[in-house]
Amino acid sequence: MDTKNLVLRTKFMDRLCHWTMVACFFLVALSGISWFFPSLNWLGYVLGPPQMARLLHPFLGITVFVLLMCMCVRFVHHNLFVRTDITWFRHIVDVLMNKHGEKLQIGKYNAGQKILFWGIMSLISLLLVSGLMIWRAYFAMYFPIPVVRLALLAHSVAGLGLILLVLGHIYMGIWVRGSIGGMVTGYVSRAWARQHHDRLYEEEVLPAETSSAKRPH
Ligand code: HEM
Structure with missing residues (x-):
């Protein structure tokens, strides 16, 4: 690729982090939606049979959180x-x-992208905390049932909110021609x-x- 007249916008490690996180995010989001809307139950099969999906969803969710925190550290100074x-x-x-x-x-980044950045970082943090509280295999037994119910509500609302934000993010990426190419090639x-x-x-x-x-x- 001849880069003489081009400007490097996003470094390789940041792009790798973004796209790995996107792949994990879609698997987590689709399995989450499949449990929220019974008619979309079939979506859960992206992670295999139901038991496997239940097992993988939290681990992939933690992976999304960790990768997003890496992006947060790398990009935060551009988003103040x-x-x-x-x-x-x-x-x-x-x-x-x-x-x-x-x-x-x-x-x-423009002000809209900054709002999105902080929205994503806040919602993924809420998803992590509420997700740990409702994780039956390891942590849910340490919390009273009403607290677990509240955490489940917070987890669902934050999950749907994040999916809506991401849909807006994808729409803007398509709308501003050249930006997806920038995130793919750098x-x-x-x-x-x-x-x-x-x-x-x-x-x-x-x-x-x-x-x-x-x-x-
Ligand atoms: C198919 C899905 C996606 C596409 C096409 C996409 C596209 C992009 C593009 C083009 C950029 C660079 C914008 C620029 O250079 O100005 C970007 C940055 C970013 N994306 Fe995505 N993205 C996707 C999914 C996601 C998901 C699922 C998340 C998080 C849940 C996410 C979080 C971010 C963040 C945090 C940035 C940095 C923006 C900033 O620092 O303000 N993206 N994305």
Whole structure:
């Protein structure tokens, strides 16, 4: 792949972490949905026979949590809210209409992506805590039954909430052309970087290119 005119957006380890987590997430989410909606019971077979699905679901859930925490550590500094995020909110209609006239001062991630990031991290944490509390094989016996029932409710609500957030995330990935390619190959075009993340482009991409052009070859 000729990367001369491309900008590296996501490093290999981060992409590996993201896509491994996505594979585990879908298996956990589909088996979870299969127990929540009886008519979708057949979805549980993604993890094999019912007993096997019951056994694997919590372990895969913990894997999703661990991988998401790795992403959290790697990406958290790009997802802290800054003053310029207000500009993005003020131009939300233009953003949704895909109009790119104004400079929106967007860094590595825009304000919408940051909200999604924190939503995902909060819900997966709630899923982990409530999931451990309802895990019959190891922990549920340490909690009174009403507490386990509450944890089950919290687990279902957080699971559905996370699935809805992820559907929004996938929709936005398809809507913003070039971003899924960026998460697969790691690279985006220079025009894409300038159009969608103008502040990052001006503060980091351009200076890095200028200094490497000045270096003797
Ligand atoms: C088919 C499913 C998915 C697709 C196509 C997809 C696509 C993407 C893309 C394109 C990016 C990079 C965005 C950019 O460079 O601006 C990204 C980042 C990310 N994705 Fe996904 N994703 C999927 C599933 C998931 C799932 C299931 C989760 C978590 C439950 C998730 C969590 C994240 C996070 C945390 C980031 C980093 C965003 C940030 O730091 O603000 N993704 N994804």
